[in-house]
Amino acid sequence: MSRSIADQTVEELGGPGSVLARQRRDHIELDRLLHELDGSTGAAQEEVLTRVDRLVFSHAFAEETVLWPVLRRVLPDGDDLTRRVEEEHQEVNELVSALERDGLDSPERPARLARLVEVLREDVRDEEDALLPRLQERLDPEELRALGRRWALMRRLSPTRPHPTVSRRPPGNALSGLPLTVLDRTRDLVDAGVRRVPDRFAPVGRAVSSGLAAVAGVVERVPLSRRGDRPPTSR
Structure with a gap:
């Protein structure tokens, strides 16, 4: 079974410019923000949630436009693998849209927030344990770094909202x-x-x-x- 990218060194991932290392850095930042979100309320919680959104949506768009087409091309089961993550991205979009629409006083807000955190953590596990190690098997370090440059550019030019x-x-x-x-x-x-x-x-x-x-x-x-x-x- 392929090793999770969470358990590898930066050098094993292809260097700091590799798409694998770049993805993991975003995942680490997301984990920090989710812990901060858990300890916040009211306006402070909204501020943290905004930072989560800006990170998550640009990250996901870069994946869907740069990474997942490559996975579907190089893996025979790439379509099924990426569809699972796309379903998670879709649910995140719908949850955040509902949170924005209904505001701080919605009785459904706590359950939606809890589900949002759960889905985001599932998404990270699926990527780090399943999708990205499979990509690592098919691409050499130079290809991973080239993909990382494309991913980083797209991330800077991506939507930031659901x-x-x-x-x-x-x-x-x-x-x-x-x-x-x-x-x-x-x-x-x-x-x-x-x-x-x-x-x-x-x-x-x-x-x-x-x-x-x-x-x-x-x-x-x-x-x-x-x-x-x-x-x-x-x-």
Whole structure:
């Protein structure tokens, strides 16, 4: 059985620039944030959850556009392996969308948060114990580093918010990625500004953010954005 990438040294993973090492660094940061989330409440909890979202959604988009197509190409069971992770990504999108929609006072919030943490930890285990070691078997260290560079670039150019109706596979995710990235990262800047400005200016910023969210909703539902998916992740 292949060794989990969690149990390997950086050198065994192909060096710090390898996609395996880059993925693991994100997983370590996610684990730290989830522990911080567990000990927080109210507005502080929302702040931590925002940082979790920004990490998770850019990470997942880079996987779905760069890594999973390679896995499906080099492994005979790659389609089944990646579909399981895509299902986890889909559930994360739906849970975070529900948390954002219903707010801090929702009676379902504790159960949703608990399930979100559970799914995120399952996702990390599936990737580190199953998918990524199989990828390591098929690619040499130089190929892993080249893939790591592509993954890192895509991560910096990825959406940062949940989009549950967008395809988890090409061509839909690739076609919707750029407009959603621009909209999400603009919203991130606007929302950060709202937290810093005097209260009398905050309603304007919130209105701008809501408008950008509405545009993103339109992009999500364009037929091209939904192409390539298959049950059970298609919506």
